[in-house]
Amino acid sequence: MLLLENLHVSYGPIEVIHGINIEVKKGEIVSLLGSNGAGKTTTLKAISGVVKPTLGKIVFNGEDISRKEPSYIVSKGIIHVPEGRHIFPGLTVRENLLLGAYMRVDKEIRKDIEKIFKYFPILEERKNQLAGTLSGGEQQILAIGRGLMAKPKLLLLDEPSLGLAPKIVSEIFSIIENLKKEGITVLLVEQNARKALKISDRGYVLVTGNILLQGTSKELQNDENVKKLYLGR
Amino acid sequence: MNTLILSNLIVSGLGTGAIYAIVALGIVFIFRTMEAVNFAEGDMGMFMTFVAFSLICLKIPYPLVFIIVVALSFLFGVLVEKGILQFIKGMSPMAITIVTLGFVMVFQGLAGFIWGTDTKPFPPLWKGPPIKAHGIILGRQDVVTLITAFVIFIIFVLLLKKTKIGIAVRAVSEDRYAALLMGVRVSTIFAFVWGFSGLLAGLGGMLAAPRFSLDVNMMTTIQLEAFTAAVLGGFSSIPGAIFGGLTLGVLENLISFYVSSSLKEPISLIIIVVVLLVSPNGLFGKKMNKKV
Amino acid sequence: MKNKTNLTILLIALALPLVLYSKPAFVGYLTLAGIMAISALGLNIILGYSGQISLGHAAFMAIGAYSSAILTMQFHIPFILALIVSVLIAAFVGILVGFPSLRLSGFYLAIVTMALGEAVVSIFKNWKLAGGNFGIRNIPPPSILGFVFSGEISKYYLVLFFLLLSVYISNNLVRSNTGRAMRALRDSEIAAQSVGVNVAKYKIIAFSLGSALGGLSGVLYAHTVTYIHPTAFGIGLSIEILAIVMVGGIGTIAGQIIGSLFWVILPLFIGNVETLSSVIFGAALIIVVLLYPRGLVGILNAGALRKFSKRRR
Numbered sequence: 008m009l010l011l012e013n014l015h016v017s018y019g020p021i022e023v024i025h026g027i028n029i030e031v032k033k034g035e036i037v038s039l040l041g042s043n044g045a046g047k048t049t050t051l052k053a054i055s056g057v058v059k060p061t062l063g064k065i066v067f068n069g070e071d072i073s074r075k076e077p078s079y080i081v082s083k084g085i086i087h088v089p090e091g092r093h094i095f096p097g098l099t100v101r102e103n104l105l106l107g108a109y110m111r112v113d114k115e116i117r118k119d120i121e122k123i124f125k126y127f128p129i130l131e132e133r134k135n136q137l138a139g140t141l142s143g144g145e146q147q148i149l150a151i152g153r154g155l156m157a158k159p160k161l162l163l164l165d166e167p168s169l170g171l172a173p174k175i176v177s178e179i180f181s182i183i184e185n186l187k188k189e190g191i192t193v194l195l196v197e198q199n200a201r202k203a204l205k206i207s208d209r210g211y212v213l214v215t216g217n218i219l220l221q222g223t224s225k226e227l228q229n230d231e232n233v234k235k236l237y238l239g240r
Numbered sequence: 241m242n243t244l245i246l247s248n249l250i251v252s253g254l255g256t257g258a259i260y261a262i263v264a265l266g267i268v269f270i271f272r273t274m275e276a277v278n279f280a281e282g283d284m285g286m287f288m289t290f291v292a293f294s295l296i297c298l299k300i301p302y303p304l305v306f307i308i309v310v311a312l313s314f315l316f317g318v319l320v321e322k323g324i325l326q327f328i329k330g331m332s333p334m335a336i337t338i339v340t341l342g343f344v345m346v347f348q349g350l351a352g353f354i355w356g357t358d359t360k361p362f363p364p365l366w367k368g369p370p371i372k373a374h375g376i377i378l379g380r381q382d383v384v385t386l387i388t389a390f391v392i393f394i395i396f397v398l399l400l401k402k403t404k405i406g407i408a409v410r411a412v413s414e415d416r417y418a419a420l421l422m423g424v425r426v427s428t429i430f431a432f433v434w435g436f437s438g439l440l441a442g443l444g445g446m447l448a449a450p451r452f453s454l455d456v457n458m459m460t461t462i463q464l465e466a467f468t469a470a471v472l473g474g475f476s477s478i479p480g481a482i483f484g485g486l487t488l489g490v491l492e493n494l495i496s497f498y499v500s501s502s503l504k505e506p507i508s509l510i511i512i513v514v515v516l517l518v519s520p521n522g523l524f525g526k527k528m529n530k531k532v
Numbered sequence: 533m534k535n536k537t538n539l540t541i542l543l544i545a546l547a548l549p550l551v552l553y554s555k556p557a558f559v560g561y562l563t564l565a566g567i568m569a570i571s572a573l574g575l576n577i578i579l580g581y582s583g584q585i586s587l588g589h590a591a592f593m594a595i596g597a598y599s600s601a602i603l604t605m606q607f608h609i610p611f612i613l614a615l616i617v618s619v620l621i622a623a624f625v626g627i628l629v630g631f632p633s634l635r636l637s638g639f640y641l642a643i644v645t646m647a648l649g650e651a652v653v654s655i656f657k658n659w660k661l662a663g664g665n666f667g668i669r670n671i672p673p674p675s676i677l678g679f680v681f682s683g684e685i686s687k688y689y690l691v692l693f694f695l696l697l698s699v700y701i702s703n704n705l706v707r708s709n710t711g712r713a714m715r716a717l718r719d720s721e722i723a724a725q726s727v728g729v730n731v732a733k734y735k736i737i738a739f740s741l742g743s744a745l746g747g748l749s750g751v752l753y754a755h756t757v758t759y760i761h762p763t764a765f766g767i768g769l770s771i772e773i774l775a776i777v778m779v780g781g782i783g784t785i786a787g788q789i790i791g792s793l794f795w796v797i798l799p800l801f802i803g804n805v806e807t808l809s810s811v812i813f814g815a816a817l818i819i820v821v822l823l824y825p826r827g828l829v830g831i832l833n834a835g836a837l838r839k840f841s842k843r844r845r
């Protein structure tokens with residue numbers, strides 16, 4: 008479904024991604040692991056078109072999207088839920104969800120908002136509240152819900168568990184697992200490698216802009232290096 | 241008797257204040273989304289009012305001209321954004337602000353070159369003697385101004401609250417990056433914002449011209465008053481700009497009647513300086529996010 | 533190398549009136565350019581060196597012009613004394629205007645300085661001694677120790693002298709610790725503060741020095757043009773001075789002179805149509821901001837810059 012081929016990304020004169028290859032198959036959850044500054048967020052930004060790669064290709068369902076605008080990429084069904092949630096604090100919960108559906112032109116939007124509310128009852132309770140008044144966990148749920156409003160084929164989740172209480176982290180991960188059941192493919196960037204590998208099919212380990220390791224989640228969970236570096240064992 | 245004078249002063253002050261509010265709204269709208277101050281807001285309006293003047297000279301009935309020029313003003317704003325500001329993508333808001341100072345010179349120069357630097361007559365939208373009701377005397381142009389302002393404020397608020405593009409505009413001013421990830425084309429939003437600000441400017445100009453005069457410098461003072469209104473309202477608040485404009489109009493009338501008419505002009509300057517120094521968030525504004 | 537160029541330019545400036553002896557009007561334009569350059573050098577200290585925006589710079593010209601005109605005409609104070617007092621008044625008002633800059637930055641400072649500038653204009657408009665809306669006419673030409681600078685050429689040399697003085701002041705400022713501190717706070721106020729630069733002090737110094745030069749320019753304007761009126765010093769002129777600084781080359785001394793020459797000479801090329809030159813100058817400002825942040829001086833220096841840029845960075 009998504010193929011990164013020899014992807015290079017630079018910020019000005021500094022290259023941060025040095026030619027990586029990643030594949031995400033339809034229906035999978037794929038984890039992208041790595042420490043801070045490894046280039047995970049940059050990779051997602053390149054996929055969603057916010058930054059343009061200097062070299063290499065990003066192919067989505069057979070189409071090269073590596074130099075397309077974010078709006079085009081959203082319209083193709085790739086939705087990026089950014090790190091730090093980036094909800095619109097001065098807009099109501101409902102308006103945030105409406106913006107998720109910005110690129111859609113069908114008439115089902117209202118219905119889908121109701122669906123989201125059924126799925127995440129907390130958002131319905133808060134629907135007329137300003138999003139900035141929500142708690143961190145609620146904001147993360149809103150960010151995911153907003154992403155779902157675009158009817159994504161591929162969801163890019165950047166650090167969805169960052170800064171949340173343990174109980175809410177588990178909730179977020181079970182939400183991600185459920186997304187898979189709904190048929191949504193997920194590329195997940197996480198620092199919480201243990202939990203990420205538990206729910207994903209395969210994973211990649213990114214170290215300073217290079218793919219160091221890749222494999223099924225089982226393989227990675229049992230890899231000595233991964234254990235030492237990311238699983239804290 | 242005294243209350244009658246007072247209410248007359250208030251009502252006619254609202255008439256002037258509505259013009260300040262309209263122009264202030266245009267400035268605030270751009271500031272909220274681009275963080276840049278458009279010093280050419282008033283002169284966009286001046287230019288479009290001259291366009292209206294030319295159309296009137298062609299014997300096109302004024303109400304029709306009014307509508308045409310409102311539409312043209314929108315296009316004018318879009319053109320300014322698409323034609324020039326597009327190229328400053330990624331530039332600092334201060335650079336954009338200085339570019340708008342360049343616009344001031346260009347628009348004033350161009351208007352002077354095309355239409356001359358002398359003062360032109362400009363008709364009111366609704367001619368006739370002032371309207372009297374319950375002892376309150378109000379010029380017809382004031383009535384038109386108040387109604388137009390009221391209608392445009394309602395449209396504006398509905399637009400921002402209820403329409404897709406309006407919500408997207410608010411999203412862009414809150415978090416440009418997140419809006420981008422939703423698929424919002426930020427450049428389209430900027431063009432729309434400039435278009436709507438242009439529309440407000442044109443409206444402000446056409447409403448102001450019969451009251452003041454139509455010449456190249458007509459909007460200089462009005463824009464200053466609009467800045468005061470915006471500052472009163474906290475500079476990034478839309479209701480703040482509206483209330484700020486109306487308050488300023490009334491305040492000017494009251495002070496020039498009860499204290500001294502020579503204070504009418506300096507009062508807004510004093511307000512700008514004092515408000516910005518004492519309480520930069522204005523009287524109605526929310527907290528501003530100070531950016532380093 | 534650089535000194536040689538400067539010397540050549542100085543010699544040309546000194547010799548120009550001799551060449552243009554038969555065209556006193558043109559010498560008059562050059563004098564005006566010199567006056568604007570002094571004002572621009574003042575704004576350049578505020579905007580270019582210390583990074584504080586001011587949209588009220590013309591008001592300092594007004595203060596200088598009016599003070600000197602009133603002092604010489606109403607109080608019969610000798611020109612040179614009036615000049616010194618007027619410049620001091622402008623510097624003092626500059627200090628007052630500098631205070632808002634301690635609390636405000638960016639757009640808010642732009643708006644406040646614009647308002648203060650308009651307030652000054654409004655004071656002169658309503659002040660009887662200053663002639664109200666009509667301004668002041670028949671201001672006597674400058675005179676020093678009995679010598680009256682009445683001809684175009686003598687005025688030119690007088691302005692040239694003060695221009696050189698302003699260049700000297702600017703140049704010394706750039707090389708001094710004060711100048712370095714100012715540039716530090718222009719580049720990053722917070723960083724400057726963290727290395728112990730007294731931000732408040734240098735902002736005030738910048739505003740007072742810059743305003744003093746604005747005042748000086750106003751004094752010379754009043755006594756060479758001999759007629760002043762309040763609206764001439766409004767926001768329009770302030771924007772034009774800012775445009776001169778930007779178009780000439782912000783942060784450079786040569787840029788202010790080149791920008792002023794451009795501003796004065798441009799209308800001559802397009803048949804003295806003031807409105808059209810405003811359009812062209814405004815467009816130049818926009819183009820400079822968009823494409824050539826170093827201004828005309830940068831474009832002229834492009835060759836030299838390319839040569840040295842590698843070593844400098």
